[in-house]
Amino acid sequence: MTLPVVGDLAPWADPQVVSIHRLPMRSNITSYADIASARLASREKSPWHVSLNGKWSIARYEDVADVPADAITGNCAQWKSIDIPGNWTLAGLGDLPHYTNVQMPWQGRPPSLPATVATAVHRRTFTLKGAWKSRRTILHIGGAESVHMVYVNGEFVGYGTDSRLPSEYDITAFLAAGENDVAIVVCRYSAQSHLEDQDQWWMAGLHREVFLRSQAIVGIHDVRVDAGVEEKSLRTKPVGTVKVTVDVQVPMSERLKTGWKAVAHIETLAGKRIGAEHSADVAWFDLPYVFPGNTAVLEWKVPGVSLWSAEQPNRYRIIVQLVDPDGVVTEIVPVLTGFRTVATKGNQFLVNGKKVMIRGVNRHDHHPVKGKAVSVDDMRADLVLMKQHNVNAVRCSHYPNDSRLLDLCDELGLYAVDEAN
Template structure:
């Protein structure tokens, strides 16, 4: 089965379908030690989908396969393609370098892409969900896909995304089951977003960054934002922390939020505990400020960083833990000059 291009790729009012909201790059670890080490590959709730995928490439979107996402589709004649990688670097199409002209049309008519000239890559891969992931939220993460793509899981359409250099995440919990599953992508080289992405770089396509699955706890850290300016004397750091939580369970829960901040030498300079109630099936956001005395400031010459750890507990049991490095600095414009600290 073959057909014309889907309307979404030429509709500026549609840039995503069922995609999760953007957030800080975090991973909900099951222990504080794992979070401090900050390597998702060491946790049992991470699964990389990098590696070999089955792959089909066509120059004309009218020739793309339509039923390829079905679990029983026979892809034995398809090529093996290593993800992440660009098509053009691997012999599928031609890499193009331009600055401001549009590479897909001499006479552009935004937001349309010329008929018959928009290569499409179709991908398929099988994966296994372990038993220990049961009752957790399963998210699939794409670090970057250029230019636009649709995703199916086990034959069911999950969503759509544009934004070639931004991560795209989808909640696929309702589409998967314990055991063997399949994921399929159809990626378009150009979309209406390509008009905005006409910049001074190589025009290449495909799944460009890591792909992985994560199994998140029912109560989790959904996002956070750390603001870290210095005080007016440039001696102390003013940590302003915003934390967004979410409770996917069916009951209200009482939890503790434990926040710590460590210097590069391991010395703890902040140790704070907050006890909160979070309602069932609901988000909860809270924020607070702390002054860090005699802070080691960040500069280009001395890029001092602190390790921030946020851990959720229910009783004595760790539910989730994240860690990120942060630096303290003040950037301002004074008298027409850009000043740091």
């Protein structure tokens, strides 16, 4: 197995190496072929989304140094299988879960590691759809505990850390016609484990979803929607404010030719458009701590909106389209949002100008059988149970949750306290 080399230490032993060839972080948005399918907001309905969840082949090794070269490309027909998302610590492969907080299950000071680091190679194949071949193909790994390396058709693609955040890689250049082989090598522990010493059950593996997404060569990388309310209108007829920021990704981070536009409108969940369509040119931004590249910013007001709160989680849909200089729509992305204001006044917490009493609970990703590999149905069941007991807030203890849990909080009406890992 070809291992990435960055410095004197292996990446998983070096706390300063957080990623190799990983794409910039973004929202978990999905591109659709038309507005009708975008309104369904079901990724399975998008021609540009392919799930890689399900059965994978897996082989576990006592240490990363024990992984043979042919584990990435050789015959894996005799390997065991595992359901992904899943934890190999619950698959009878020799490693067990353990519960700890700041006390590491090995001796030494950070960033020390145990003498051997259990490692598992996960493999499966996929075949590209015909329409994907003229576009970019992105591999999405929702979460891997502790760190991971990606190989496609035997070639090293990239490396990622943070077991509770997604990692994405552009695998277009590594693909072949017909069947392709992807291998994801996961190390149970890493130097980053000292930063992730949360009070919980520790597992190992690909515990969140894995999928492929197709993006136009010039495509929407990210969409940010900031929906607020004019404060002076809170006591009368609320006037919503919308700011939509669209980041456009171009090969080699080149500047786009003039003429590209981002177009957006807001509508009810039933599909009734509210007000006019808005557009903005895609311009070049190169500021520190922001997406460096081609960005369009659209802002407008929406009179007479219904506000979002935990008691009444009213939401709207914003449809964002990327349009080329010839007027052709190249990508369509939907985003659901709600209009609200959040503020503090003295020791009071205010939502839409009204006092709110927080009745919250802490929540971990945890399932008695599946460990950290909780499904959307599991998440919904947790949140519905909270609502049934008059809970109105959930703390994502102690790490970023799957973004779909935040979507469910938005849908069901729960204030969410997100946390870093």
